[in-house]
Amino acid sequence: xxxxxxxxxxxxxxxxxxxxxxxxxxxxxxxxxxxxxxxxxxxxxxxxxxxxxxxxxxxxxxxxxxxxxxxxxxxxxxxxxxxxxxxxxxxxxxxxxxxxxxxxxxxxxxxxxxxxxxxxxxxxxxxxxxxxxxxxxxxxxxxxxxxxxxxxxxxxxxxxxxxxxxxxxxxxxxxxxxxxxxxxxxxxxxxxxxxxxxxxxxxxxxxxxxxxxxxxxxxxxxxxxxxxxxxxxxxxxxxxxxxxxxxxxxxxxxxxxxxxxxxxxxxxxxxxxxxx
Amino acid sequence: xxxxxxxxxxxxxxxxxxxxxxxxxxxxxxxxxxxxxxxxxxxxxxxxxxxxxxxxxxxxxxxxxxxxxxxxxxxxxxxxxxxxxxxxxxxxxxxxxxxxxxxxxxxxxxxxxxxxxxxxxxxxxxxxxxxxxxxxxxxxxxxxxxxxxxxxxxxxxxxxxxxxxxxxxxxxxxxxxxxxxxxxxxxxxxxxxxxxxxxxxxxxxxxxxxxxxxxxxxxxxxxxxxxxxxxxx
Numbered sequence: 490x491x492x493x494x495x496x497x498x499x500x501x502x503x504x505x506x507x508x509x510x511x512x513x514x515x516x517x518x519x520x521x522x523x524x525x526x527x528x529x530x531x532x533x534x535x536x537x538x539x540x541x542x543x544x545x546x547x548x549x550x551x552x553x554x555x556x557x558x559x560x561x562x563x564x565x566x567x568x569x570x571x572x573x574x575x576x577x578x579x580x581x582x583x584x585x586x587x588x589x590x591x592x593x594x595x596x597x598x599x600x601x602x603x604x605x606x607x608x609x610x611x612x613x614x615x616x617x618x619x620x621x622x623x624x625x626x627x628x629x630x631x632x633x634x635x636x637x638x639x640x641x642x643x644x645x646x647x648x649x650x651x652x653x654x655x656x657x658x659x660x661x662x663x664x665x666x667x668x669x670x671x672x673x674x675x676x677x678x679x680x681x682x683x684x685x686x687x688x689x690x691x692x693x694x695x696x697x698x699x700x701x702x703x704x705x706x707x708x709x710x711x712x713x714x715x716x717x718x719x720x721x722x723x724x725x726x727x728x729x730x731x732x733x734x735x736x737x738x739x740x741x742x743x744x745x746x747x748x749x750x751x752x753x754x755x756x757x758x759x760x761x762x763x764x765x
Numbered sequence: 766x767x768x769x770x771x772x773x774x775x776x777x778x779x780x781x782x783x784x785x786x787x788x789x790x791x792x793x794x795x796x797x798x799x800x801x802x803x804x805x806x807x808x809x810x811x812x813x814x815x816x817x818x819x820x821x822x823x824x825x826x827x828x829x830x831x832x833x834x835x836x837x838x839x840x841x842x843x844x845x846x847x848x849x850x851x852x853x854x855x856x857x858x859x860x861x862x863x864x865x866x867x868x869x870x871x872x873x874x875x876x877x878x879x880x881x882x883x884x885x886x887x888x889x890x891x892x893x894x895x896x897x898x899x900x901x902x903x904x905x906x907x908x909x910x911x912x913x914x915x916x917x918x919x920x921x922x923x924x925x926x927x928x929x930x931x932x933x934x935x936x937x938x939x940x941x942x943x944x945x946x947x948x949x950x951x952x953x954x955x956x957x958x959x960x961x962x963x964x965x966x967x968x969x970x971x972x973x974x975x976x977x978x979x980x981x982x983x984x985x986x987x988x989x990x991x992x993x994x995x996x997x998x
Contacts, residue, residue, distance in 0.1 A: 492827045492836045515867040522864055526855035529896075595851050598844045599868040600827035759830045764780055 492600075502751040505659075508602035515601060519609035524616060538620040542572045549689055566628050567721050571688035574717040577618045578650040578686075579679045584610030585658025586675050589666050589761055596762050603758045604751075607662060611655040618647055625724065635726040646719040653712045653743040659750030663757035666764055686711055692718040692729045701732070712746075715739040768839065769920045769951050770802040770825060775834030777824060795821050795975040797834075802920060807942070807952045809966035809983065811959075811990055817975040818955045822846070822922050825953060840919025843869055845909060854898040858889055858908050861897055865912045879915045886941070887911035888934070907934060914941050923954040939965060959987060 496504060509516065528534045546569040553564065561567075585607035589596075592606040622643070628634060665671040687695070695708060708714055715736060718729050778794040795817040802808055802825075810818045823829040824836060826844035851868065852861045862883050866876035884893045887907045897905065914921065921942075942952055942965060956962055962969065962983065969986035971979040971993075979989045 490838055492830075492838060514872060518864050518867045522853055522856055522860070525860070526853055529855050595868065597823065597828060598826065598846045598851050600842070601868055601870075763777065763829050 496755070498752055498756070501755040502748050505602075505604050505751040505755060509604060509608055512602055512605045516605055516609055516612065519605065520612045520616065523609060523613040527613075527617075535620060538617045539624045542569050542576070542621050543624045545572050553689060563632060563725055566625065566632070566634075566724065567691055568689065569624060569628075570720045570724060571686075571717055573618055573621050574647065574650055574720050575683060575686050575688045575713060576621075577614060577647055578654040578713050578716075579682065580614040581611040581651045581654030582658050583675060583679060584614065585655045586661045586665050587672060588658070589662045589758055590669075590672075593762065603762070604659065604754060607655065607659060607754075611651055611658075615647065615651050618651075619644070634724065637726060639723045639726060642723040643720055646716040646723065649716045649719075649739070649743060650713060653716075653746060656743060656746035656750040659754040660746060663753060663761040666758075666761035682711075682713070686713040687717045691721065692731065696730065705732075706734075709735045709738045710742070712739055712742045766806075767804040768801045769804050770800075770839070770842070771835075771837045772798055772800045772825070773835045774799055775824060775831040775836060777820060777829060777831050779820075793817070793820075793975065795824065795972075798972075798975075798977055799834075800970070800977070800980075802951055802953060804919075804951055806967045807954065807965050809962040809969040810953065810955045810972060811957070811962065811969065811986070812972040812978075816972045818972055819846070819924055820975075821972065822924050822953065822955055825920075826922050838920070841870070841916075842920045842922065843913055843916060843918035844922040844924070845913040846922075846924040852897050852905060852909070855896055857896055858887070858893040858900070859884070861908065862912050866916060869913075869916050869918070871916060875916075883908075883911045883915045886915070886937070903931070903934075910938050910941070914938075917948065917950060920951045920953065923952065923956075925956055963987070 528537060531537060533540065546565050549568050549572075550565045553568075584591075588607035588610060589603065592603075595601075595606065596603065629636070661671055661675070665675075692714070696705075699705065699708075715731055716739065718731060721727070722729055775798050776794070776796050778796075793815060798821065810821065812818050820829065822844065823846075824831055826842055827836070827838070828844065851865060853864070856864065859880065862880060863873065863876050866879075867873075887893070887904075887910075889904060889908060892900065892904060897908075900908070923942075939961070942954075952965075954962065954966070966983045968981065969983040970977060971986050971990050973993070978993070979986050
């Protein structure tokens, strides 16, 4: 077997998926390792995955009610979903961008597909996000929220957020090895993105203020706007007036990020690791 | 004799850091190395610090890609490098053994069959089910050697870790490597311990500034190396 044989560029997005499928056993162990290691020394263990969004929601609801005087009784639910959705995207983006530099000790002795490490971090975050969603259960009783078939869209939108963050991270990871400033930039974007994404505000708030002009087109370039709004609609049972181009932009950004991300990662990651 | 690995004109240069680019500094790495590792042989690699020994080993393991040249292998390759490399400090020795095995491409069932042997060889007793962060560096090395050699790769690459632990464990590690060779495994070992290399190597390679200076019978190559060191003094 010849190591480092040439692989055609247009097949790389498919090769990434094939490699991940072949490494599913390792992927499962890495996710288990990350989950075990994350809360092993904490007294409350996995409860932190539920407590964190719940406590943040309490703080933001308190601030928002005082500052803006919001009287929406479902506002805490919307905030929790915003936090879970945004955290899912931000953590997937950050972990996959950092995956090459943070897993360097594992690359140094084993020949495994490097996408495994970017993906295991993303899957770990997905499991934690699913655990976090259980903090919504009390709100179903308090507000008598509807349990409909729409609820099935909740994990779908979470997957879209996770996939898009992971794919953009694949694109940036080899560049971050060469230019460490990228990691600082990502940290800044994650902080700024929290306010630019519908975490504390909602799609309806944006629409009523800016309407459907060019502001709306720019807002839909943010890949978290449609999925977070979709998560809220799935839980609350409402239907936000997201235009068709909004959905199209959301899926195109995710798909293009994956195609280019897979190509750049597969071509550049191996050499980038040498530089680290 | 069957060739388990063939390197043909491989070169890898590390980038020179920006602050040194104006100075007349040659990039480090390995240059134009051609080599064949045969089944059942123990090849020792010696050379000064920074001469390219570990880089060559990482390229043989398929961890680092060459800038030019080709590397072809036959069978499985396992690299044992550094104390506790790849281990997660919050996981137990047992959990790390499973993870290490998975990184080597083994299934849970295959690791299940070997886990008792790994535990007894590493002599960790009850510590095997305690987090790695509670281990001494000697214990980590013992676990590392035990895990890496348990999976019996066709080619085992060892980087400076065989001389760890107490005297009895060192002897045990040497015997394990000899057993591997007897079972048709091949070993490439990087070490500064001439006594150890002399006792286990069938062939030796001297590397300097990323290039092969000498290759052949261990005693001859060691002689070249000691002459080189004397000239530098």
